[in-house]
Amino acid sequence: MRLLLGSLFALVVAAVVGLGATYLALTRSAAFGPLTIGSWTAWPKTGTADADPYAQASIARIGQLPTALGDGVAFTAQADENGRLLDGRCNVILSGVTPVARFWTLTLYNVDGQLVANSINRSGFTSQEIVRHADGGFEIEVTPRANPGNWLPTGGVERYILLLRLYDTAVGVSTKAGREVPMPAVKTRSCP
Amino acid sequence: MIRWLLLLFGGALLGGIVHLATIIILPRTATQDAYSRLARSAPVNAVVTLPAPTPESASMPFMDPAFASAVCRYDLSQGPLKFTVPVSLAYTSVSFYTRYDVAYYAINDRAAGRRVIELDLMTAEQHSQMPEDEEITAADRLIVESPTLTGLIAIRALAPEPGLMPMAQNTIVAAKCTRQDEPKTSR
Numbered sequence: 001m002r003l004l005l006g007s008l009f010a011l012v013v014a015a016v017v018g019l020g021a022t023y024l025a026l027t028r029s030a031a032f033g034p035l036t037i038g039s040w041t042a043w044p045k046t047g048t049a050d051a052d053p054y055a056q057a058s059i060a061r062i063g064q065l066p067t068a069l070g071d072g073v074a075f076t077a078q079a080d081e082n083g084r085l086l087d088g089r090c091n092v093i094l095s096g097v098t099p100v101a102r103f104w105t106l107t108l109y110n111v112d113g114q115l116v117a118n119s120i121n122r123s124g125f126t127s128q129e130i131v132r133h134a135d136g137g138f139e140i141e142v143t144p145r146a147n148p149g150n151w152l153p154t155g156g157v158e159r160y161i162l163l164l165r166l167y168d169t170a171v172g173v174s175t176k177a178g179r180e181v182p183m184p185a186v187k188t189r190s191c192p
Numbered sequence: 193m194i195r196w197l198l199l200l201f202g203g204a205l206l207g208g209i210v211h212l213a214t215i216i217i218l219p220r221t222a223t224q225d226a227y228s229r230l231a232r233s234a235p236v237n238a239v240v241t242l243p244a245p246t247p248e249s250a251s252m253p254f255m256d257p258a259f260a261s262a263v264c265r266y267d268l269s270q271g272p273l274k275f276t277v278p279v280s281l282a283y284t285s286v287s288f289y290t291r292y293d294v295a296y297y298a299i300n301d302r303a304a305g306r307r308v309i310e311l312d313l314m315t316a317e318q319h320s321q322m323p324e325d326e327e328i329t330a331a332d333r334l335i336v337e338s339p340t341l342t343g344l345i346a347i348r349a350l351a352p353e354p355g356l357m358p359m360a361q362n363t364i365v366a367a368k369c370t371r372q373d374e375p376k377t378s379r
Contacts, residue, residue, distance in 0.1 A: 006199050013203025020208025025215065049339065057215045059293050060222035063229060064254045065346055066286035070298030080270055102302070103283050105258045105349055113253025115245055123247075126258045128352035144197035165256060167350070168300055 031055035039186040040075040072167035080186045088154035090191040094140040096184035101169035118153035219292040233264040260360035264345040264369035274316035280363035283350040290340040
């Protein structure tokens with residue numbers, strides 16, 4: 001009886017620890033070799049044949065086709081530079097410049113990776129659509145209400161994710177966070 | 193007391209194995225991964241254009257709305273595949289994915305260096321079976337080796353502005369992926 005109870009206990013512990021760790025790893029999209037610059041994180045290695053098992057499991061769970069490294073690199077931002085989760089009811093400002101790339105696109109998704117409906121049917125910008133300052137820098141206002149300038153509507157959703165994809169870029173597996181890879185700063189300016 | 197601690201320790205150790213096993217098995221059993229989703233609608237060895245993602249529906253999550261995209265779900269068991277796509281004015285890329293959605297190769301218009309991205313897709317085995325002399329004449333052909341028998345080719349063309357979307361779509365529509373030994377269809 002004691003043996004039976006004991007092994008049952010061990011098995012329950014194993015199931016909780018094992019499945020719990022798997023769940024955590026997948027929901028936090030854990031993978032080896034993240035490249036974090038400010039609020040932005042990319043996993044360049046996930047877009048190669050060397051993608052580790054964690055990256056492969058995340059890809060399968062989300063159901064997306066990852067951006068291949070020969071194509072580009074996708075940077076994700078879920079929070080502003082103070083670690084506050086991006087809120088669609090707040091006014092969030094992206095400002096600065098991007099690393100060198102032939103093209104880049106910025107897209108706003110909800111947490112499930114779907115586009116967010118809004119009044120002007122805009123879900124992102126490409127590098128050619130942006131209005132820039134004289135020095136090449138830009139400012140994008142991610143807000144629920146219309147704004148002059150580069151306005152990216154949030155549709156008022158509670159949480160969203162920004163994806164900045166650099167296409168045909170030198171940023172890759174060997175890139176180290178530093179001055180060569182400037183990413184736009186993400187700041188929450190005001191919240192209702 | 194020590195007995196329970198030992199059992200706890202043993203359970204945690206077993207849990208680690210369970211964790212690693214589930215992570216490794218997951219891509220093999222997933223039913224909602226990109227390949228499985230596309231397998232329902234995309235025929236084998238043919239290019240299918242994907243509808244532009246909208247808030248209501250998208251072929252898969254995290255699609256880039258600035259791109260016109262298409263996929264070719266390939267199966268190399270009958271022989272190698274020939275793939276061609278003309279490059280658009282802005283940016284065109286072709287990415288190769290295994291059956292388990294791992295991107296193993298990608299090429300863009302600049303790397304291709306021509307007006308047309310043209311390549312042959314085959315398994316390592318089929319590559320090694322290619323006759324020697326053909327390899328010489330094939331020197332200017334790009335050969336891509338697929339690690340799996342089946343997989344996906346994703347073709348993407350950028351529309352730098354929404355008004356240029358028709359141009360990007362025209363590029364995508366002209367993409368072809370066909371079996372090499374199939375007689376050329378006149379069109």
